[in-house]
Amino acid sequence: MCGIVGYIGTKQAYPILINGLKRLEYRGYDSAGIALINGESRIYKVKGKVSDLESFVENKDKSGTIGMGHTRWATHGEPTNNNAHPHESQNGHFIVIHNGIIENYSRLKKRLEDRGYKFKSDTDTEVLANLIEYIYLKGKVSAEIAVRLALTKVIGAYGLLVTNKTENNQIIAARNGSPLVIGVGKNEYFFASDATPIIEYTKSVIYLNDYDVAIVTKDELTLKTIKNDKIIPKIQKLNLDIGEIEKGGYEHFMLKEIYEQPKSIKDTFRGRVSTETNELILGGIHNVLDKLINAKRIIIIGCGTSWHAGLVGEYLLEDIAKIPVEVEYASEFRYRRPIIFPDDVVIAISQSGETADTLAAIKLAKKANATVIGVCNVVGSSIPRETDAGVYTHAGPEIGVASTKAFTAQVTVLAMMAILLGKERKTISDEKYERLITELKNTPEKIKKILTHDNEIKKIAKLYKNASNFLYLGRGYLFPVALEGALKLKEISYIHAEGYPAAEMKHGPIALIDENMPVVVIATKDKSYEKIVSNIQEVKARKGKVISIVTEGDIAITNMADHIIEVPESHVVVSALLTVIPLQLLSYHIAVMRGCNVDQPRNLAKSVTVE
Secondary structure, eight states, X not given: OOEEEEEESSSOHHHHHHHHHHHTGGGOOSEEEEEEEEXXXXXXXXXXXXXXXXXXXXXXXXXXXXXXXXXXXXXXXXXXXXXXXXXXXXXXXXXXXXXXXXXXXXXXXXXXXXXXXXXXXXXXXXXXXXXXXXXXXXXXXXXXXXXXXXXXXXXXXXXXXXXXXXXXXXXXXXXXXXXXEEEEOXXXXXXXXXXXTTTTTOSEEEEOOXXXXXXXXXXXXXXXXXTOOEEOOOOEEOOOOGGGGSOTTOSSHHHHHHHTHHHHHHHHHTTTBOTTTOOBOOGGGGGXXXXXXXXXXXXXXXXXXXXXXXXXXHHHIIIIIOOOEEEEEHHHHTTSOOOOOTTXXXXXXXXXXXXXXHHHHHHHHHHTTOEEEEEESOTTOHHHHHSSEEEEOOOOOOOSSSOSHHHHHHXXXXXXXXXXXXXXXXXXXXXXXXXXXXXXXXXXXXXXHHXXXXXXXHHXXXXXXXXXXXXXXXXXXXXXXXXXXXHHHHHHHOOEEEEEEGGGGGGTGGGGOSTTOEEEEEOOSSTTHHHHHHHHHHHHHTTOEEEEEEETTOOTTTTTOSEEEEEOOOOGGGHHHHHHXXXXXXXXXXXXXXXXXXXXXXXXXXXXXXO
């Protein structure tokens, strides 16, 4: 959500900023802007895309070796030129760009208005800019002190960059609850809300922690807390290649990431599954393994696609390890006064590692002395720093807003955890333990086979691209897959879709079924197969159009369904990893045929870092 990029050094800032904003477009935004400093400051900002900003500044002065840029996703105030960032304080002393939400902005704004301040925008960020300026002028303090003092009066989340007209050879960066990373070069520093705009310039980075403030010139970085305690910066190396954040010949990042899933799943279990002994080793949870083995309850928290992965995890952990599991929306968990016991284990799932609701839920669980394990994709993100232990998914950068390979990587991690716990708790035999590991290892090749059906799926998409509604049905392990398939279609094609347990169809949704209602049924061979066959018959009796995901060689459903998409035979434990692939492709092709912006769907952001 929103994007920040900044530069201070010896190079011209503009090319770095505009390229960085393009790298951050995947995060979701509605306006863009930059500030350039070259003795004097210039601000250019527009409603619309980064390309609109480029056109706007084409014939303007773009010089300056210090600058910062922003892509805004509207919270306070509609998407307009005035509400776009950067924001300048009333008297021009400060320029601010900001990700996050200042929760007490209204009260601060009233106090500033009482002291003569007037506002040009509807944003909470302009309030922050004027608060910093007010403290700066009233207290006659340095820009650094003014920023730190202002932040002690702020309630809410922020990742921000600040420049000052008088001390215009520095950028001040600060973070609380909204990610910010600083790239370290030779006589230059780069700033961004994630590593994607930085990777082509440096692999040395500093991840800011909550309440950190960095005072940066081209030659020096000083790191403090907002209370003025000095911190020794910890420089880390990025394990990221520039090719991973480019399309690589694919039309969209989403399609590339769908096709990357054989690799991302293999990368996720590489080094954790021994090819020689067929043993599972999850070093990231070694120090809490005893607590997992003896857990009376596991609570899985997540949002969106991560919540769906958690639902698959519930089936896995209860089926294999025989541990009771509850799956919670992180956004609801934190507000409903949940009962958490010290011997509970909480598994927090997030692709970005920065999801605001999930982070807040983690803090709630830790306050109750529960053991918290993180499952996320981004190294150096907040969740790995907040949790007691964790497992990275190693899916690689996911640029498309609609999550695909992150989901299958998350399910892979949860499957490994369940299999390992099944062995340690002796709830599965040694033979089944080895069989399940083999099934997991064979999954990437099976997904490659599914991907060869892409053209068939594209033909089905063409038939239903103008549908107004879709219904997705699944049972057992495949019910969460139905939910995920429906979410993908909603996210990128803007077609209304709902996922249901197939048995619940008779309790309401069946009223919607007619000849205009496509029904996607995930119906691979498992213990519920006969039941799902009956559900399909019920749909066909009402003239519904059935698109069914079936096991290779299926006869019964093939003879009933209007369209079938085959997946290789597999154990039910890995069925979600296979059956979700055709649903991702179906959604993708429908969205492309409808002319939708697949990688940047309207109103959505890749990482939801505010409530």
